[in-house]
Amino acid sequence: MSYEPKRFDFSIPVRINLYSDTQTRPTRAMKQAMLDADMGDEQGGSDPSVWALCDKAAALMGKEAAMFLPSGTMCNQVALATHCRPGDEVLAHVDAHIQGAEAGGPGAIAGVMVRGLPGPRGQFTAETLEAAITPVSRYAPPQRLVEVEQTANKGGGTVWSVQALNEVAAVAHRHGLLVHMDGARLMNAAVALGVPASEIVAGCDTVWLDFTKGLGAPLGAVLAGSREFIGEAWRWKQRLGGSMRQGGMNAAACSYALDHHVERLAEDHANARSLARGLAQIEGITVEEPETNLVFFSTEGTGLTAADLAARLRPHGVMFSISDTYRGRACLHLDVSAAQVEEAIALFRQAVNR
Numbered sequence: 001m002s003y004e005p006k007r008f009d010f011s012i013p014v015r016i017n018l019y020s021d022t023q024t025r026p027t028r029a030m031k032q033a034m035l036d037a038d039m040g041d042e043q044g045g046s047d048p049s050v051w052a053l054c055d056k057a058a059a060l061m062g063k064e065a066a067m068f069l070p071s072g073t074m075c076n077q078v079a080l081a082t083h084c085r086p087g088d089e090v091l092a093h094v095d096a097h098i099q100g101a102e103a104g105g106p107g108a109i110a111g112v113m114v115r116g117l118p119g120p121r122g123q124f125t126a127e128t129l130e131a132a133i134t135p136v137s138r139y140a141p142p143q144r145l146v147e148v149e150q151t152a153n154k155g156g157g158t159v160w161s162v163q164a165l166n167e168v169a170a171v172a173h174r175h176g177l178l179v180h181m182d183g184a185r186l187m188n189a190a191v192a193l194g195v196p197a198s199e200i201v202a203g204c205d206t207v208w209l210d211f212t213k214g215l216g217a218p219l220g221a222v223l224a225g226s227r228e229f230i231g232e233a234w235r236w237k238q239r240l241g242g243s244m245r246q247g248g249m250n251a252a253a254c255s256y257a258l259d260h261h262v263e264r265l266a267e268d269h270a271n272a273r274s275l276a277r278g279l280a281q282i283e284g285i286t287v288e289e290p291e292t293n294l295v296f297f298s299t300e301g302t303g304l305t306a307a308d309l310a311a312r313l314r315p316h317g318v319m320f321s322i323s324d325t326y327r328g329r330a331c332l333h334l335d336v337s338a339a340q341v342e343e344a345i346a347l348f349r350q351a352v353n354r
């Protein structure tokens, strides 16, 4: 068995990339910021651009301290391993990224069990969490951490309200559990709610945000929490090989993204709504109402699987991702314009009706 990704077919150009907001390319201005970055040795504490990014991101999220890591996946793994001991239980939505998309990292690295909580739109309520709390006993795994995803990716890019988050955090804290947020698309939520990120994550003990999704940087994520937590987390960062050297070049791209690519996420959300409206008018396609930059749709009424439809669109340079047999996901981001959305709708219509 090989787990290596299949090499992309570069002979067919991609014109409208709705596959993922991870596939954005750094803009020329972002690359210039990278070229101009002051650098040092990140792992030796002497890279000024990394420190600047950490301070900026910690302030944005209203936390005492932050660390720069290569990916969001590593942020989750470092956080779980720092918060928990082997045998502990983490409670997260059944569709959470840590459950299904991190190669079993929670079991393999932190040694924790993850209990999947049910709930529509990738979210669970405080009542659902309360019902999953087990009495402390010799038998049950020690429940240590609650994990929430903002926005809930497989839930449809849905936004947790501040109130729902605070209710969940209150239940967790009342039972002595900590709260960790996978904030891969936290800034999409902040823009959609019109609420500062720090307010959204006030109830979370730790939180990270990704720079390689809609923010458009080539690499990097920042994990934030108390000074004590970040201090301890550094051992896991080092252990997993997440301590970098001239990280400043990438940190500069992330700082640039915070300065220039946050407010514009509103354009992606508007484009998502346009795409959803257009796709919903195609016979046989049903669309989940988008809340941010992700548009999930069903192809079932067309008789085509999501993969069938993707294969028909690929020669036209249009790509989306497949979430399930009949469920597709189209992602809006800074490399997709409003005009391209209109073009994509026309090509989808043509592909379905072919």
Ligand SMILES: *Cc1c(COP(=O)(O)O)cnc(C)c1O
Pocket: 070, 071, 072, 073, 074, 097, 098, 149, 151, 153, 182, 184, 185, 210, 212, 221
């Ligand atoms: C993309 C994503 C991650 C992982 O982030 P990487 O930077 O790709 O490792 C984690 N959680 C969610 C919800 C994501 O969408």
